[in-house]
Amino acid sequence: MKQILSIYINKPVYWGFTALISLFCLAFVLPWLFNISVLLSLAFGGMLLVDLAMLLGSQKTFIAKRFIPERLSNGDQNTIEIALENRYGFEVKISLVDEIPFQFQKRDFQIDTQLASNTTQNLQYTLRPTQRGEYLFGALNVFVSSPLGLLQRRFQFEKDKTVAVYPSFLQMREYELMAISNRLTDVGIKKIRRIGHTQEFEQIRSxxxxxxxxxxxxxxxxxxxxxxxxxxQDERAQSIYCLIDKGRIMQSPFDGLTLLDYAINSSLVLSNIALHKHDKAGVITFSNKINQTLLADRKSGQLHRILDMLYHQQTLFQESDYEALYIHVKKQIKQRSLLIIYTNFETVNSMRRQLPHFRKLAKEHLVLVVFFENTGLQNILEQPASTTAEIYQKTIAEKFYYEKKLIVKELEQYGIQALLTSPQQLSINTINKYLMLKAKGAI
Structure with missing residues (x-):
C-alpha cells in the first residue's frame, strides 16, 4: 500500500483520458468509433499497468543522498551536493525537489535530469544564507519516471536535517590562505611600506x-x-579587540545582510589574520549594555571561541550605550590595545554625542572607528538630475555624503583613526588599516 501511495500521474495520462473521453462522446454520433475507443482504452490501460509494474520494483531500485556541510557560511555561496544512483534496468527521467529551509524562500526549486541504467550521477546547487542560526532541511524528494513516462514514483531520502549557519568562515579561510602564501595583494590588500626595518630579522627564504x-x-x-x-618578524603579542555595536543603527540591510552581520564577518576575518600575525585577538559586543566579552588571547582554540561567540549574537534594537562601553573597557583591558569599533553614523551630530567616549578611549588605547558608506546615496549622486524632484533628492544626498566625510575629518582631529567603507569592502579595508597601523608601530 505504501508503494501504491508513492505513485503519481504524469500529464500524458490526463491527455490520454481526455482523448478517450472525446472519442466515446463522438461515438454517439459515429457509432463505428465505439469499438475503436474500447480497443484504445484497453491498450492505454495496459500501458499504465506495464508502467506501474516497471516502477514498482524492489525497495532499493533508486538511491539518493544529500551531502550538506556540517555548517553553512553566512553571506557566502555554499555548495550542496546530491548523489543519485539508478538501479532500475532501464533509463529513468528524474525530477528532484529538495525541501530547502524556509529562510531561503525558494518555492519552485526543481532539478530535472536523466540517468541511464545502473549508473550514478552527482548534482550540485548553491545556497546563500543571510541570517545566522539553525536551518532545517526537509525531505529530499526524487520523482522517477520510466521511458513510457505515464506514471512517476516518489522516493524520499534525508528527512529533517538541521544545519547551523555560522559567520563567514569561508571568507575567513580565503584570507587565511592568502596570508599564509603572502598573496593578500590578490584580493585587494595593499603592500604596506615600513618606516625602516625596526622589525627583527627572522630568516632567508624563497x-x-x-x-x-x-x-x-x-x-x-x-x-x-x-x-x-x-x-x-613583526612585533608580536599585541592585543586587537573588535568592539561590535549591536544597536538598532546596525540593522540597516545591504545585499541581504544587515550591517551587524557584515561587522561580525569582518571581525572573524580580522581576528584570524591577527592570530596569524601572532597578535592576540578578542571581541566585545554591546548595545544598551555590555553583552559578551572574550579577552584577547592567542592560545590554541581562540579562533573557535571567537566563532562560537559571534554565532550567537543578536540585536536588541536598543540605543547603544558608549559610556557603559568605556567603563567596561577601562576595567577589563589593562594593556594598550587596538580597539576596532564597528558602528555606524549618518550625521555629524550623531557622532558628536559619542565623541567624548571615543576621546577617553583614545587616551589609553589606539581607537579605530569603522562605519559605513550609504551606497544608496552613491547611486543617486551618480545619476543625472533633470527634474526639480531629482535635483532636490541629489542635493540632500550630497549633504549626507559630505556629512560622512566630515565625520572622518573630525575624528582624525582628535587622534582617533576612522575608516569609512562600503559593506562589501569592509573586510579588505579593515585588514589594510590594521596592517598599516602595525607597520607604523602605532599599536
Whole structure:
C-alpha cells in the first residue's frame, strides 16, 4: 500500500483520458468509433499497468543522498551536493525537489535530469544564507519516471536535517590562505611600506609573489640560483579587540545582510589574520549594555571561541550605550590595545554625542572607528538630475555624503583613526588599516 501511495500521474495520462473521453462522446454520433475507443482504452490501460509494474520494483531500485556541510557560511555561496544512483534496468527521467529551509524562500526549486541504467550521477546547487542560526532541511524528494513516462514514483531520502549557519568562515579561510602564501595583494590588500626595518630579522627564504623586491638578498640569490628574500618578524603579542555595536543603527540591510552581520564577518576575518600575525585577538559586543566579552588571547582554540561567540549574537534594537562601553573597557583591558569599533553614523551630530567616549578611549588605547558608506546615496549622486524632484533628492544626498566625510575629518582631529567603507569592502579595508597601523608601530 505504501508503494501504491508513492505513485503519481504524469500529464500524458490526463491527455490520454481526455482523448478517450472525446472519442466515446463522438461515438454517439459515429457509432463505428465505439469499438475503436474500447480497443484504445484497453491498450492505454495496459500501458499504465506495464508502467506501474516497471516502477514498482524492489525497495532499493533508486538511491539518493544529500551531502550538506556540517555548517553553512553566512553571506557566502555554499555548495550542496546530491548523489543519485539508478538501479532500475532501464533509463529513468528524474525530477528532484529538495525541501530547502524556509529562510531561503525558494518555492519552485526543481532539478530535472536523466540517468541511464545502473549508473550514478552527482548534482550540485548553491545556497546563500543571510541570517545566522539553525536551518532545517526537509525531505529530499526524487520523482522517477520510466521511458513510457505515464506514471512517476516518489522516493524520499534525508528527512529533517538541521544545519547551523555560522559567520563567514569561508571568507575567513580565503584570507587565511592568502596570508599564509603572502598573496593578500590578490584580493585587494595593499603592500604596506615600513618606516625602516625596526622589525627583527627572522630568516632567508624563497621569493613568492607579493614579496617586497627591496628585501631581495642578492648574495643568497647568487648562491642558490633562485630569488631569495630577507624575512623580518613583526612585533608580536599585541592585543586587537573588535568592539561590535549591536544597536538598532546596525540593522540597516545591504545585499541581504544587515550591517551587524557584515561587522561580525569582518571581525572573524580580522581576528584570524591577527592570530596569524601572532597578535592576540578578542571581541566585545554591546548595545544598551555590555553583552559578551572574550579577552584577547592567542592560545590554541581562540579562533573557535571567537566563532562560537559571534554565532550567537543578536540585536536588541536598543540605543547603544558608549559610556557603559568605556567603563567596561577601562576595567577589563589593562594593556594598550587596538580597539576596532564597528558602528555606524549618518550625521555629524550623531557622532558628536559619542565623541567624548571615543576621546577617553583614545587616551589609553589606539581607537579605530569603522562605519559605513550609504551606497544608496552613491547611486543617486551618480545619476543625472533633470527634474526639480531629482535635483532636490541629489542635493540632500550630497549633504549626507559630505556629512560622512566630515565625520572622518573630525575624528582624525582628535587622534582617533576612522575608516569609512562600503559593506562589501569592509573586510579588505579593515585588514589594510590594521596592517598599516602595525607597520607604523602605532599599536
Amino acid at each position: 621569493y613568492v609573489q607579493g614579496d617586497d623586491i627591496r628585501t631581495i638578498n642578492w648574495q643568497a640569490t647568487a648562491r642558490r640560483n633562485e630569488l631569495m628574500v630577507n624575512s623580518y
